Amino acid sequence: MSSRTIETLASTLPEPETPIRADGLTKRFGSFTAVDHVSFRIRSGEIFGWLGPNGAGKTTTIRMLLGLIQPTEGQLSVLGLDPVTQKKTLQARVGYMSQLFTLYNDLTAGENIRFYGRVYGLSRERLARRREEILQMAGLEGRENSLTASLSGGWKQRLALGCAIVHEPPVVFLDEPTAGVDPISRREFWSLIYAMAHAGTTVLVTTHYMDEAELCQRVGFINQGRLVAMGTPDELKQTRMQGQVLEIVSGDPDRAIRLLKDLQASGRMPFDEVALYGAQIHVVVPSADEYRDPIRRLLEGDGIPVKGIDWIVPTLEDVFISTVRVSDGGN
Amino acid sequence: MDDRIVISTRDMVKRFRTRRGRVTAVDHISVDVRRAETFGLIGPDGAGKTTSVRVILGLLRRDAGESRVLGYDSMHDVYAIREHSGYIAQQFALPGDMTVLENLRFFADLHGIPVNAQKKSIAELLRFAGLTEFASRPAGRLSGGMKKKLALACSLIHQPEVVMMDEPTLGVDPVSRREFWNLLGNLRIEKGTTIFVCTPYMDEAERCNQVGLIYQGRLIAVDTPAGIKRMVPGSLLEFTPSAFAPARERVAGLPGVLEIQTYGAMLHIFVDNAARRQAEIAAALQAAGIACSGMRAIEPRMEEAFISLISRQKAEENVKQDD
Numbered sequence: 001m002s003s004r005t006i007e008t009l010a011s012t013l014p015e016p017e018t019p020i021r022a023d024g025l026t027k028r029f030g031s032f033t034a035v036d037h038v039s040f041r042i043r044s045g046e047i048f049g050w051l052g053p054n055g056a057g058k059t060t061t062i063r064m065l066l067g068l069i070q071p072t073e074g075q076l077s078v079l080g081l082d083p084v085t086q087k088k089t090l091q092a093r094v095g096y097m098s099q100l101f102t103l104y105n106d107l108t109a110g111e112n113i114r115f116y117g118r119v120y121g122l123s124r125e126r127l128a129r130r131r132e133e134i135l136q137m138a139g140l141e142g143r144e145n146s147l148t149a150s151l152s153g154g155w156k157q158r159l160a161l162g163c164a165i166v167h168e169p170p171v172v173f174l175d176e177p178t179a180g181v182d183p184i185s186r187r188e189f190w191s192l193i194y195a196m197a198h199a200g201t202t203v204l205v206t207t208h209y210m211d212e213a214e215l216c217q218r219v220g221f222i223n224q225g226r227l228v229a230m231g232t233p234d235e236l237k238q239t240r241m242q243g244q245v246l247e248i249v250s251g252d253p254d255r256a257i258r259l260l261k262d263l264q265a266s267g268r269m270p271f272d273e274v275a276l277y278g279a280q281i282h283v284v285v286p287s288a289d290e291y292r293d294p295i296r297r298l299l300e301g302d303g304i305p306v307k308g309i310d311w312i313v314p315t316l317e318d319v320f321i322s323t324v325r326v327s328d329g330g331n
Numbered sequence: 332m333d334d335r336i337v338i339s340t341r342d343m344v345k346r347f348r349t350r351r352g353r354v355t356a357v358d359h360i361s362v363d364v365r366r367a368e369t370f371g372l373i374g375p376d377g378a379g380k381t382t383s384v385r386v387i388l389g390l391l392r393r394d395a396g397e398s399r400v401l402g403y404d405s406m407h408d409v410y411a412i413r414e415h416s417g418y419i420a421q422q423f424a425l426p427g428d429m430t431v432l433e434n435l436r437f438f439a440d441l442h443g444i445p446v447n448a449q450k451k452s453i454a455e456l457l458r459f460a461g462l463t464e465f466a467s468r469p470a471g472r473l474s475g476g477m478k479k480k481l482a483l484a485c486s487l488i489h490q491p492e493v494v495m496m497d498e499p500t501l502g503v504d505p506v507s508r509r510e511f512w513n514l515l516g517n518l519r520i521e522k523g524t525t526i527f528v529c530t531p532y533m534d535e536a537e538r539c540n541q542v543g544l545i546y547q548g549r550l551i552a553v554d555t556p557a558g559i560k561r562m563v564p565g566s567l568l569e570f571t572p573s574a575f576a577p578a579r580e581r582v583a584g585l586p587g588v589l590e591i592q593t594y595g596a597m598l599h600i601f602v603d604n605a606a607r608r609q610a611e612i613a614a615a616l617q618a619a620g621i622a623c624s625g626m627r628a629i630e631p632r633m634e635e636a637f638i639s640l641i642s643r644q645k646a647e648e649n650v651k652q653d654d
Contacts, residue, residue, distance in 0.1 A: 047595075053504030054475050153376055179502075182375030182546075183533060183634050184641060187593055194575070194596045210505055211534060211634060215595035254520055275509070276516035277537045278369075278556050317505050317534070324506050 019044055019171050019202045020065065024074035027060050034060045036225035042204060047197050049216030050206040051320060057225040058206045062173050066096055079171055092120065097164040099176035103148050109159055110144035113166060120167035134162035137192060154185025161192060172196065174205040178212065190215055210317035221323050228327040233316050242322045243272050244288040246295065247312045248281040251305035257281050259302055337493055337525040338364040338387060342396035345386050356382040358548035359396065364541065367523040369515065371539035373530055379548040380529035381421060384495050388418055400493060417486030417494040421501065427471025431462055431481055434470050435488060442489040456484040460514065476507025483514060495527045500535065512538050533634040544637055551640050556633060563631045563639045564589040566605040568612065570626035571597050578621045585615055592638055599635060
């Protein structure tokens with residue numbers, strides 16, 4: 001069977017409910033295990049965030065899902081296809097945007113779209129339609145003849161996304177797509193991601209911005225190759241945070257933090273973390289209710305004024321750091 | 332001059348000649364950073380952060396205005412500034428084949444610190460940066476986060492009163508990013524060092540005493556993080572509509588709606604009175620056949636404030652252009 005026939009057959013298959021599945025996925029490079037028995041399922045139309053420190057295995061996972069490298073162990077399925085044996089068919093049906101925005105700077109915006117459209121073998125009519133749609137989506141109408149090099153970061157980013165989805169793939173992988181883009185452009189980009197998901201596209205996105213992780217419907221935390229937590233941002237905040245965050249407002253934050261750090265260092269108080277946030281101090285304690293009054297008494301006993309000491313909802317970053325520390329085996 | 336002011340600029344201007352004509356990279360920026368303060372210059376790529384730092388340190392010529400570090404003029408007292416300040420450039424490169432210890436010794440020699448004094452200060456810096464056990468590891472084999480800590484340690488070798496850092500946490504994972512900021516906190520508390528840091532991360536603003544928001548070369552706000560968050564208009568409502576674009580359009584025309592921002596599948600609506608408008612917005616959308624879930628009032632964060640301030644500035648510019 002020619003690859004063209006397989007492609008035609010594959011495109012007529014019904015979309016699976018979980019277009020991305022991994023079971024016991026493992027990748028070793030020599031003695032180093034980059035991805036260690038990771039299992040997850042991503043539902044159709046879902047925006048799934050993949051978070052982890054540098055070198056945790058995020059990009060390696062994406063490269064396996066794309067069929068660019070082969071797993072050492074485990075099963076993978078993307079759109080019902082096996083990335084190892086059906087790589088060509090798969091790559092024609094997924095979109096991939098790397099953080100490097102692989103655009104040709106010396107081509108115009110319109111030429112970049114045409115280039116990618118031809119790579120994916122779009123017909124002349126379909127390419128003309130997609131070109132208009134992408135220019136509109138990226139807010140590049142009237143700028144299709146501008147050299148890509150002259151476009152601002154936000155425009156380039158939306159154009160790169162457009163090129164990655166020129167063939168209307170049902171699954172899209174975005175690897176740190178918003179690095180270095182201004183906040184307004186980042187917001188616009190996320191609106192595009194949501195519009196895509198709303199239309200049924202499944203999106204797997206990696207990011208370093210924890211506030212963007214809050215925008216994902218579900219997130220997975222990966223650390224040292226292992227999946228250490230997975231769930232909706234709200235679920236993770238409720239279940240995965242070790243301890244609670246107290247925010248202390250003091251008239252003399254410098255003295256307050258010195259005392260709190262001494263209490264932590266001497267082991268008199270079981271603080272997981274003591275950190276200065278401008279004029280406020282965040283302390284992670286086993287229980288906010290139990291520690292609020294003792295902390296106040298200790299500070300005031302030392303003549304340090306306390307204006308407020310309140311339990312605050314942890315950010316996803318607090319949860320992430322707490323989870324990673326636990327999986328690393330404590331502080 | 333007030334001797335508590337460590338870094339000061341008045342209408343500082345830097346222009347560049349480019350292929351597309353003259354560009355004003357830094358456009359009349361005035362800031363005062365006090366002793367032992369952590370000042371965050373926050374803005375997107377290309378806003379003018381790096382250029383500002385370089386002009387202040389005397390690495391680039393200033394085109395107009397004033398800029399001083401510890402009272403020394405950026406244009407005329409460059410060597411005095413260098414003696415009293417540390418600098419971590421964005422694309423800093425530490426010799427990768429030299430060990431952590433050799434790197435610190437190299438910087439100590441550069442600053443003319445006598446060998447007998449080096450031993451004590453290097454041991455102290457290794458402890459401070461949590462690098463003691465990595466002292467004999469080649470710098471090239473450190474993780475990204477540890478490289479940044481080593482760069483910080485190297486910039487502190489001559490015990491500067493001021494440290495200027497250009498996006499020191501760029502490309503660093505969240506855990507290392509937080510550790511780095513904890514080091515900066517310790518530095519301020521233990522040594523009273525004045526810290527000037529540029530960053531594109533809005534959440535890092537929360538760790539500064541004073542924040543300057545920079546956009547297209549101009550400082551659009553300078554205040555404490557809490558003060559900047561108070562600059563947003565009214566209060567903020569958040570909800571997820573069943574139909575995004577029609578909901579946005581419908582809400583825009585309602586009374587008391589000051590500004591609309593998008594947040595993924597959610598809309599963020601700034602209103603004059605949250606309690607009153609919440610019910611009105613829900614009713615208006617329901618009448619239009621749009622369901623909305625999870626509507627609640629939330630505290631604006633630094634990012635919402637920044638977007639709001641930029642949008643207002645853009646709107647003002649458009650009005651001026653129309654005149």
